[in-house]
Amino acid sequence: xxxxxxxxxxxxxxxxxxxxxxxxxxxxxxxxxxxxxxxxxxxxxxxxxxxxxxxxxxxxxxxxxxxxxxxxxxxxxxxxxxxxxxxxxxxxxxxxxxxxxxxxxxxxxxxxxxxxxxxxxxxxxxxxxxxxxxxxxxxxxxxxxxxxxxxxxxxxxxxxxxxxxxxxxxxxxxxxxxxxxxxxxxxxxxxxxxxxxxxxxxxxxxxxxxxxxxxxxxxxxxxxxxxxxxxxxxxxxxxxxxxxxxxxxxxxxxxxxx
Amino acid sequence: xxxxxxxxxxxxxxxxxxxxxxxxxxxxxxxxxxxxxxxxxxxxxxxxxxxxxxxxxxxxxxxxxxxxxxxxxxxxxxxxxxxxxxxxxxxxxxxxxxxxxxxxxxxxxxxxxxxxxxxxxxxxxxxxxxxxxxxxxxxxxxxxxxxxxxxxxxxxxxxxxxxxxxxxxxxxxxxxxxxxxxxxxxxxxxxxxxxxxxxxxxxxxxxxxxx
Numbered sequence: 001x002x003x004x005x006x007x008x009x010x011x012x013x014x015x016x017x018x019x020x021x022x023x024x025x026x027x028x029x030x031x032x033x034x035x036x037x038x039x040x041x042x043x044x045x046x047x048x049x050x051x052x053x054x055x056x057x058x059x060x061x062x063x064x065x066x067x068x069x070x071x072x073x074x075x076x077x078x079x080x081x082x083x084x085x086x087x088x089x090x091x092x093x094x095x096x097x098x099x100x101x102x103x104x105x106x107x108x109x110x111x112x113x114x115x116x117x118x119x120x121x122x123x124x125x126x127x128x129x130x131x132x133x134x135x136x137x138x139x140x141x142x143x144x145x146x147x148x149x150x151x152x153x154x155x156x157x158x159x160x161x162x163x164x165x166x167x168x169x170x171x172x173x174x175x176x177x178x179x180x181x182x183x184x185x186x187x188x189x190x191x192x193x194x195x196x197x198x199x200x201x202x203x204x205x206x207x208x209x210x211x212x213x214x215x216x217x218x219x220x221x222x223x224x225x226x227x228x229x230x231x232x233x234x235x236x237x238x239x240x241x242x243x244x245x246x247x248x249x250x251x252x253x254x255x256x257x258x
Numbered sequence: 259x260x261x262x263x264x265x266x267x268x269x270x271x272x273x274x275x276x277x278x279x280x281x282x283x284x285x286x287x288x289x290x291x292x293x294x295x296x297x298x299x300x301x302x303x304x305x306x307x308x309x310x311x312x313x314x315x316x317x318x319x320x321x322x323x324x325x326x327x328x329x330x331x332x333x334x335x336x337x338x339x340x341x342x343x344x345x346x347x348x349x350x351x352x353x354x355x356x357x358x359x360x361x362x363x364x365x366x367x368x369x370x371x372x373x374x375x376x377x378x379x380x381x382x383x384x385x386x387x388x389x390x391x392x393x394x395x396x397x398x399x400x401x402x403x404x405x406x407x408x409x410x411x412x413x414x415x416x417x418x419x420x421x422x423x424x425x426x427x428x429x430x431x432x433x434x435x436x437x438x439x440x441x442x443x444x445x446x447x448x449x450x451x452x453x454x455x456x457x458x459x460x461x462x463x464x465x466x467x468x469x
Contacts, residue, residue, distance in 0.1 A: 002378035075446050256379045256399040
């Protein structure tokens with residue numbers, strides 16, 4: 001029986017961790033290597049880093065961050081942001097990441113999922129998606145639409161259909177981020193998470209809106225998530241991961257206590 | 259010096275970083291002479307049984323491990339695919355393996371709620387003491403990524419089990435050989451402790467961890 005996983009998410013821009021609300025108004029909150037080390041010591045089960053740097057020149061700074069993190073923490077970590085080709089995937093994996101998280105790059109070129117899975121194994125490919133609630137339409141019958149480019153571009157893709165396609169192409173895990181909840185700490189989109197978990201046979205990572213231990217317990221039970229991403233409440237020190245896990249354990253959710 | 263065997267499997271670098279972090283002298287190598295004279299040998303990695311065995315044979319390392327390093331009493335640690343190839347045969351690729359330990363390797367049956375491969379943290383229960391477990395609480399969680407698991411022919415080879423739909427052996431060993439299905443190098447401080455215990459082990463199963 002596998003435990004439910006708590007995954008801190010670090011958005012990295014120009015070598016610093018940054019956080020916004022609904023992808024806007026970002027402020028720097030710290031050094032990525034120091035923060036990763038702290039979350040590792042608190043009992044994070046995994047860590048995800050997103051490179052939200054715009055320019056290519058600064059990607060090298062990000063790769064240096066990945067290398068430094070790999071020397072400091074001894075749990076799996078994944079890397080995403082701006083990954084568009086198998087060579088991009090190879091570069092972050094060689095720098096020490098366990099998994100890659102592909103998002104806009106997979107929407108533009110779905111073959112990237114298949115190529116990545118074949119080259120590095122399904123277990124290594126996380127299909128990450130930014131989802132916006134739009135109400136059911138002909139093109140998006142689930143009422144959830146895939147949005148890319150940091151929330152700026154609507155794709156017309158139905159989120160549930162895209163998830164199923166991603167699994168067929170070889171994704172090993174699904175990370176579902178609700179843009180409507182991102183950074184709000186108002187709670188996860190439980191319905192979205194549950195519908196994804198019911199639609200696919202691979203682990204689902206819930207993201208966006210986690211603000212309290214009760215939100216996590218809800219997304220792990222009613223939402224059927226296998227893992228959940230947290231950012232704001234950890235970055236601003238409202239809870240530590242060990243506090244959250246003690247709450248979850250008391251609520252009957254199996255977690256790894258350290 | 260600790261030799262990490264390079265048989266073209268994935269994940270070697272993360273084991274190297276972990277052993278370096280613990281302060282031990284370590285190198286990745288496929289040189290039979292370096293492996294023969296190493297103080298300890300680690301064969302980690304992510305890969306399929308068939309291609310892993312092909313690589314070992316092509317590099318001439320299958321015999322070095324089975325007929326030289328193991329009989330010499332050198333402490334040996336297999337991780338992930340490394341626990342599988344020490345048995346006689348694997349269902350994966352129907353591969354003939356090293357045959358150092360009697361038994362075979364089977365695929366998880368899977369089922370509702372049991373995705374294959376299992377990817378994540380699972381609880382490990384000790385069956386018998388081992389120097390690797392020094393300072394590690396029974397029932398700790400370790401990080402697994404596997405579709406296949408070892409099934410030793412003899413229960414006396416099993417030092418710990420975990421459960422994924424069915425119980426399975428996740429630490430096996432005999433004499434100077436010990437192997438784990440989970441990733442010590444990705445299992446946090448507890449994993450590092452177990453890895454450090456190996457790096458200090460003298461290869462005598464019955465005794466306490468050397469220091």
